[in-house]
Amino acid sequence: MLEKYGSMFLLAGFITTAIGLIWYLPRLARKGRSGAAAPRWLIIIGLLMIGGAYGAVWLERQLPLRPYEQIVDGELRVTTTDIKGFDYAKLVEERPEIVVLQMANSDVTDATLAPLARLPKLRTLDIRDTQVTDAGLATLATLPLLEELYLGRTKITDAGFQQHLASKESLRKLDFTGTEVKGKTKRDWKAKKPEVRDYTD
Amino acid sequence: MPYTLYEDEFGDPRNARALSVAADIAYFPAAQAVAGFAAEFGMQAELYSAGNTQAYVAHNADAILVAFRGTEAPTSIEGLKDWLLTDAVNLLIMPEGDLGTDFAAAGVGTRWHSGFMKALEDIWPQVFAAVAALRKQSDRPLWITGHSLGGALALLAAWRFKRKFVNVHQVYTFGAPMVGNDVTARVIDREFGNKIFRYVNDQDPIPQLPTISLLANAYGHCQTQILLGGATAATLVQVAAQGPEGGSSGNWLSSLWTGIQQRIGAHAMEKYRNHVVALCPPDAAGR
Structure with missing residues (x-):
């Protein structure tokens, strides 16, 4: 601008x-x-x-980097990727209507994800390159409208995905790039709803 | 015999040779290019055109191929339009709307070439719909290529396909300029690892462009560069100092001009094809 x-x-x-x-x-x-x-x-x-x-x-x-916020088709979309030490609890409190959140930062852990449980409208979440493990997936499983999830290069395991997300009905698109999730697990997940599900790896 | 794309070989010169042919065909008008993709690749192709941007989406049973057309020579009306409307709009920006969401995902510190972004935004809905429809029929590796501006668009399209959960198999660009700032280049590298191959002719000035935007945000290139033509190219200063070839009858100005012409010539798709072909052993068809 x-x-x-x-x-x-x-x-x-x-x-x-x-x-x-x-x-x-x-x-x-x-x-x-x-x-x-x-x-x-x-x-x-x-x-x-x-x-x-x-x-x-x-x-x-x-100046320090600021989050990139915009409203697209009536949805609030926030990107904090590149911003280290960001206060997500405060963001969630102030902007519970967030639909798209992109927070692909290496200092994001399972604990950082905890406040996201209070984002009832969250549809798209990007946590590539974070320290998130299977424990973080348990938090994400509680998000009712979560459809698109970028998990690239996180520390999740095949078992963790199967336990927390494989049966989550709302999920449609997944990015597994550089994770341990097995090929068959991914194919099986897509095969359950081939019309709407897709993934990258 | 059609060219083969070697799916399991990454950065293979034979793939580069095949895709340099595709990037070249992308400059042809629709009828000629459709025939070209059929003859050279055994692929069915369709031209998509929006605003000032064109791309072919081609496919056969084993692959989907997107080839972006580059800037036409600025000596033609079309070429001049390309230069003024796309290449010269040399601002580093963060785009807005859905495009903004997809590219901000690379980081709030990234900035992207505004002219290339506009070109991608124009052509994207058609190209994405075409690829999505083909993947519905059967999911095949997606290859992306382009020369010059087409190479820049190939890179940006790869990023956006990935954001839309479409796997990009391999990207080959020829003489592509830079698409964003140095942060951008690092992020693209991290996301695609060794799937992007950027062919650069040693004498070609275009890949050095744009070095800085109008307001001094530096541009950067992603990593995997394959340098063609060896390190024998003299700099323009050396060319001028040497004087004209074959004697001292001319002046330094005319040899400088020859040097500039050589460099502009080095950007030609044909030069890239010749260089890439030289990297490969002849194939079964003797090419």
């Missing part, structure tokens, strides 16, 4: 500076320095705009 407006500002800065220069140089030749104050100001304003655009982008990059 900032880059979009920043680049417009940058372009406006270049144009302003160019107009200023075109105005300034003939005036300077004709009237000398004292007669060219107005175009000189224009050049300064243009240069400030260019500097401001770069400065704003630089400043934004110094």
Whole structure:
């Protein structure tokens, strides 16, 4: 967003500076320095705009990362992937209406998932690359509307999946990439509802 | 005899050779390309076109193949449109809407080339529906390829297919520019491991682009690069210093111009095909 407006500002800065220069140089030749104050100001304003655009982008990059939140088709979707040490209990308390939550961070553990049990509308959850084990799957099994689950490279086991999620009716799409879940377990899971179920691995 | 895709070989030059042919065919108009996919791959193909972006979805009993068309030469009207509407919209952004959800999943610190994102957004509904329909008939390995802009789109499409729970078997790109910032490149590597093969002609300047966006967010490449043409390419400065080949009658400017032309030529799909073919032993058809 900032880059979009920043680049417009940058372009406006270049144009302003160019107009200023075109105005300034003939005036300077004709009237000398004292007669060219107005175009000189224009050049300064243009240069400030260019500097401001770069400065704003630089400043934004110094700020800590913020969650990416948007409402799509009336659903609240939140992404915290890349943000370490995020307070999920607070997020759940403030935004219980979350439908999509993407939190693929290496500091997420089974304990981090506990508050998610209070997200009754959660449909899509991304916990790739987390420390989540079979114990975390027990929490996820309680989510009534959970349809899509990204489990890539988590510490879950074949037995854990079978115990907690294999019979969960609401689940439709699963990402098993780099997990221990066995090929047959995955195929059997899909074969129960081949019309709606799919998975990646 | 049609080309074979070796499903169990990853990064095999024979796959690269076959897919370089597919990436080349993707530049042809529909009738010619459909005939091309039938002749070279024994595949049924269909052209999908939206906005300024085109892709072929082809299939046979053993594979589904998506080939994205690249930027046409900027000397034609179509090519100029490609450059102005897609390649030159060189901002690093986080997209919005459903596209935003899929790409934010790579991390809130990732930023993506806005022109390529727009191109993907245009073509995605058609390509995804076509692939989904084919997978319903029978699930087969999904191969994705493209040259230049088509290679960038191949990479972005691979990411989005994965987010939509469709396995991507292997991706081969030829002379593709960068699609996002350095964080993006790392995330794509982690997700796809050794399934993405990025072929780069040593003299081709396009894969070096875009180095920075208009506002100084740095771009980055994902890892697995296969360098073609050896390390013999001289830099432009060296070319200019050497003077023209075969004597000292010209000036440095003309040799610089020759060097620039060589580099632009190095981006041509044909050059990539020649290089990739050279990596392979001749196949049963003597190619």
